[in-house]
Amino acid sequence: MPRKKQEPPRGPMIHIRLDETTHRKLKIRVAHDGTTIQYLVADLIRREVGGSDNSKMK
Numbered sequence: 447m448p449r450k451k452q453e454p455p456r457g458p459m460i461h462i463r464l465d466e467t468t469h470r471k472l473k474i475r476v477a478h479d480g481t482t483i484q485y486l487v488a489d490l491i492r493r494e495v496g497g498s499d500n501s502k503m504k
Contacts, residue, residue: 462487472486
């Protein structure tokens with residue numbers, strides 16, 4: 447059963463450029479996982495910077 451669509455997170459937006467092959471593989475990956483590129487990239491970034499806890503950035 448497909449997952450329920452979630453409201454996209456609000457906040458600043460980023461734009462990235464990918465080569466065609468990488469973009470195609472990424473679309474296949476998120477389709478297989480039942481998610482979106484937006485959620486996958488946001489999750490990867492959150493993991494790399496330690497979540498949304500801004501106190502670590504001070």
